[in-house]
Amino acid sequence: MIESKEFHYPQKFLLKASAGERVACELRMRIISGVIESGTILSENKIAANYAVSRSPIREALKILASENLIRLGRMGAEVIGLTEKEIQEIYDVRLLIETFVFERIIKMDTEKLARELSKILEMMKVAIKYRDADEFALQDVLFHESIIRSINHSYMLMIWDNLKPVMECLILLSMRLRVKEEYEDFTRVIRNHEIYIEAIESKDRNLMLESLHLNFDDVQVQGTVDDLWMSQQMQAKGAVQKND
Amino acid sequence: MIESKEFHYPQKFLLKASAGERVACELRMRIISGVIESGTILSENKIAANYAVSRSPIREALKILASENLIRLGRMGAEVIGLTEKEIQEIYDVRLLIETFVFERIIKMDTEKLARELSKILEMMKVAIKYRDADEFALQDVLFHESIIRSINHSYMLMIWDNLKPVMECLILLSMRLRVKEEYEDFTRVIRNHEIYIEAIESKDRNLMLESLHLNFDDVQVQGTVDDLWMSQQMQAKGAVQKND
DNA sequence: ACAAGGATACTTGTATACAAGTATTATAAA
DNA sequence: TTTATAATACTTGTATACAAGTATCCTTGT
Numbered sequence: 192m193i194e195s196k197e198f199h200y201p202q203k204f205l206l207k208a209s210a211g212e213r214v215a216c217e218l219r220m221r222i223i224s225g226v227i228e229s230g231t232i233l234s235e236n237k238i239a240a241n242y243a244v245s246r247s248p249i250r251e252a253l254k255i256l257a258s259e260n261l262i263r264l265g266r267m268g269a270e271v272i273g274l275t276e277k278e279i280q281e282i283y284d285v286r287l288l289i290e291t292f293v294f295e296r297i298i299k300m301d302t303e304k305l306a307r308e309l310s311k312i313l314e315m316m317k318v319a320i321k322y323r324d325a326d327e328f329a330l331q332d333v334l335f336h337e338s339i340i341r342s343i344n345h346s347y348m349l350m351i352w353d354n355l356k357p358v359m360e361c362l363i364l365l366s367m368r369l370r371v372k373e374e375y376e377d378f379t380r381v382i383r384n385h386e387i388y389i390e391a392i393e394s395k396d397r398n399l400m401l402e403s404l405h406l407n408f409d410d411v412q413v414q415g416t417v418d419d420l421w422m423s424q425q426m427q428a429k430g431a432v433q434k435n436d
Numbered sequence: 437m438i439e440s441k442e443f444h445y446p447q448k449f450l451l452k453a454s455a456g457e458r459v460a461c462e463l464r465m466r467i468i469s470g471v472i473e474s475g476t477i478l479s480e481n482k483i484a485a486n487y488a489v490s491r492s493p494i495r496e497a498l499k500i501l502a503s504e505n506l507i508r509l510g511r512m513g514a515e516v517i518g519l520t521e522k523e524i525q526e527i528y529d530v531r532l533l534i535e536t537f538v539f540e541r542i543i544k545m546d547t548e549k550l551a552r553e554l555s556k557i558l559e560m561m562k563v564a565i566k567y568r569d570a571d572e573f574a575l576q577d578v579l580f581h582e583s584i585i586r587s588i589n590h591s592y593m594l595m596i597w598d599n600l601k602p603v604m605e606c607l608i609l610l611s612m613r614l615r616v617k618e619e620y621e622d623f624t625r626v627i628r629n630h631e632i633y634i635e636a637i638e639s640k641d642r643n644l645m646l647e648s649l650h651l652n653f654d655d656v657q658v659q660g661t662v663d664d665l666w667m668s669q670q671m672q673a674k675g676a677v678q679k680n681d
Numbered sequence: 682a683c684a685a686g687g688a689t690a691c692t693t694g695t696a697t698a699c700a701a702g703t704a705t706t707a708t709a710a711a
Numbered sequence: 712t713t714t715a716t717a718a719t720a721c722t723t724g725t726a727t728a729c730a731a732g733t734a735t736c737c738t739t740g741t
Contacts, residue, residue: 209724234692245726247492250693254496258503260595267692267733281592288533347526350505351596454694479722490696495723512703512722 201326210244211251218252222261222273223361229273259358285355289348296343298395305342306393313385320378325371329364335385446571455489456496463497467506467518468606474518504603530600534593541588543640550587551638554580558630565623570616574609580630
């Protein structure tokens, strides 16, 4: 079994986790990074042998990965689905959907506390990148957006986030590790995008928030999906106007 | 242990399911219907004893319910969260968000096949209600909306739906069982709403689709959340316009 | 050579056993 | 009476054992 150090979770993550969660994290990373190819059939026994644990935690791990749409559980083995370009776009569809919804709730609240929290996280990100710590940067990035979502106390939006988070985290982790080596200057732009996001929250400015989101997503080169979202709002807006008549 | 027949899943559901899924279904129904009160601490051993199975399927069931936000897994027992009015509104927030997004994709496709499929389901619903079969009606209702979501082949929207579905199904099941006794005439309105939905899909008419959705959700007496969605679209629309400049 | 059928080696689902940790309770001492 | 401490009864996480089902492959018969 290949044990490339390139594709592991940061250790601090796995310390407090159970064996099942650890295996899920490792498998997730290997699937998303492509080490385990799409179409592969995973067997509980083989994985258990590979990771030197019993089948109980493995079953837990596979259930987790199945709920994240990374594998499909069949009666005879689990088929690896993985992430194609299509799935990655879909993930950002969902993120856009969630975060725009969340923002509308946020601007009805007192945003001072949240803005301070986000500023702190942003500072951490700056420090992380100053010391070329891609992992820490990625983790704080994820925490940034999670904090925004948590702030509105919407348990079902949070539920969606919780499902999406591990895959997102993995993607961002891999992306940042790559960039810190080859496209280091990108980080200043990412930082700037987050600053804009905070400004948008402080000033409750929808346009600013959208600008930041678009900059962020364009960064990860996702195009075309925005149009659907746009139409979606248009549609809902029309209906809502109609209702208000 | 109280075994009220009022709060069970239809048998046809549980036949092909594993013990863990069966227990999850039963527990879900009991939690949502309020038989198990919010705040209750569930222990794996006690549930295993109650349902006369081992802890393995119970652990599976609890993981499922936790992913549905019905319980919270702690180190010492699982705390029942349940559904308050707030959570139910949140669920409809998500449904609105998803279905409006889906609709924008649908109207870019050939809708004939979908419209036929939905018409068939609607016919089944009519038959179900003709024979006062609340369970069958509820199941077809859920299938109706699932078919719409499936039609766009968006695996992550489907993922969200899959998470939401069991709780939705439970809610609708209980709601329909109640209505078939006390508010029988409601069903004609529900049927009408679905007819409007199909018409909207056939004619690709956003306003009509929104009207149907609103009628549907107002039916389940959810107010106030629509405004947030409306603002959300407005915001996104503005940003998209800005981008198109 | 080829088809049919059975043995075999896998698969998952479930039950049980064990280990480590936590809360509670009872006991004992001040 | 109150507090501290130790014993006990619970909790979850993991390992292992067993049962039922399925695919594969090999053998056997034609």
